[in-house]
Amino acid sequence: MLGQEVTRLAPRWANVVPLTRADADLTRADEVRACLTEVGPDVVVHCAAWTDVDGASREPAAAWEANAEATGHVADVCSQIGARLLYVSTDYVFDGEDGPYVESDRPSPINAYGKSKLGGEEAARRCEDHLIVRTQWLYGPGGRNFVAAILDAARSGRSLRVVNNEYGRPTYTPDLARGIWRVLQVRARGILHLTNSRSCSRLRFAQVALEMAGLENVQIRGIPSEQWDSPTRRPLNAILRSERMEELGIEPLRPWREALREYVNILTTRWAHA
Numbered sequence: 417m418l419g420q421e422v423t424r425l426a427p428r429w430a431n432v433v434p435l436t437r438a439d440a441d442l443t444r445a446d447e448v449r450a451c452l453t454e455v456g457p458d459v460v461v462h463c464a465a466w467t468d469v470d471g472a473s474r475e476p477a478a479a480w481e482a483n484a485e486a487t488g489h490v491a492d493v494c495s496q497i498g499a500r501l502l503y504v505s506t507d508y509v510f511d512g513e514d515g516p517y518v519e520s521d522r523p524s525p526i527n528a529y530g531k532s533k534l535g536g537e538e539a540a541r542r543c544e545d546h547l548i549v550r551t552q553w554l555y556g557p558g559g560r561n562f563v564a565a566i567l568d569a570a571r572s573g574r575s576l577r578v579v580n581n582e583y584g585r586p587t588y589t590p591d592l593a594r595g596i597w598r599v600l601q602v603r604a605r606g607i608l609h610l611t612n613s614r615s616c617s618r619l620r621f622a623q624v625a626l627e628m629a630g631l632e633n634v635q636i637r638g639i640p641s642e643q644w645d646s647p648t649r650r651p652l653n654a655i656l657r658s659e660r661m662e663e664l665g666i667e668p669l670r671p672w673r674e675a676l677r678e679y680v681n682i683l684t685t686r687w688a689h690a
């Protein structure tokens with residue numbers, strides 16, 4: 417989802433070489449070395465990850481390999497070839513007990529996905545010139561996501577149950593991609609929290625999406641996270657706030673409702689032409 421937008425929205429000064437699993441399986445150090453040495457990049461924007469949160473709870477070792485160890489392979493080659501590394505991370509590195517969190521807060525993941533992504537952050541530091549961009553609640557064109565799933569379910573006439581005690585900042589992948597190019601331009605280093613502005617509950621996010629799509633009459637019921645059928649405990653309030661954007665002179669990303677309106681318009685236009 418994100419990698420495609422980073423590629424599509426590249427500024428003119430960037431010569432992007434998009435890479436997928438077909439170019440290198442990142443869990444294979446030899447493939448990562450061969451691929452990156454051949455491309456010879458100045459910067460690697462590492463968007464690939466094991467993103468199936470429940471799958472990570474069922475197969476923690478495989479998630480660790482894909483998120484922590486694989487990032488180590490990327491970081492080691494970046495270090496050797498003198499490339500900068502931007503690693504995309506997540507709010508799930510926090511436990512969600514006392515958010516919002518700023519960049520200097522101490523991570524404390526409560527599930528296998530969060531642990532593996534924190535392992536990825538630690539591995540990314542093996543490349544001296546690194547930037548860790550933490551983001552949350554991604555949605556956008558080019559992949560299955562929460563908004564598309566809610567609207568599809570509503571259109572097929574199903575009644576909906578959505579968690580009402582999880583809070584975050586929904587983030588639109590095209591906005592995040594533009595933000596990533598901006599932080600690369602100002603040569604930010606270390607850790608940076610990058611999300612659309614303002615926060616909401618999962619339930620509110622779903623309700624606003626339904627309203628924007630003209631589906632406000634669909635039945636939707638809020639349930640606490642504990643009632644959601646999942647093998648994974650999720651952080652409840654892991655809202656990401658940034659204390660570094662201003663010092664770097666970077667404009668905050670627009671409020672999530674404006675971005676959601678743009679995405680819902682894309683979807684409803686597509687339905688009208690289907």
Ligand SMILES: NC(=O)c1ccc[n+]([C@@H]2O[C@H](COP(=O)([O-])OP(=O)(O)OC[C@H]3O[C@@H](n4cnc5c(N)ncnc54)[C@H](OP(=O)(O)O)[C@@H]3O)[C@@H](O)[C@H]2O)c1
Pocket residue numbers: 417418419436437440441442443462463464465466467482486504505506507533551552553554555559
């Ligand atoms: N989605 C969210 O809500 C969210 C929230 C916070 C942070 N993030 C982070 O943001 C980044 C982008 O997320 P996304 O939602 O855009 O991810 P996504 O749509 O699930 O895409 C992940 C990509 O990584 C590739 N990949 C996985 N394992 C690989 C491996 N071993 N070798 C090569 N490629 C591999 C996948 O390839 P295949 O399709 O071939 O498997 C897929 O193309 C990730 O780092 C994620 O942890 C996501």
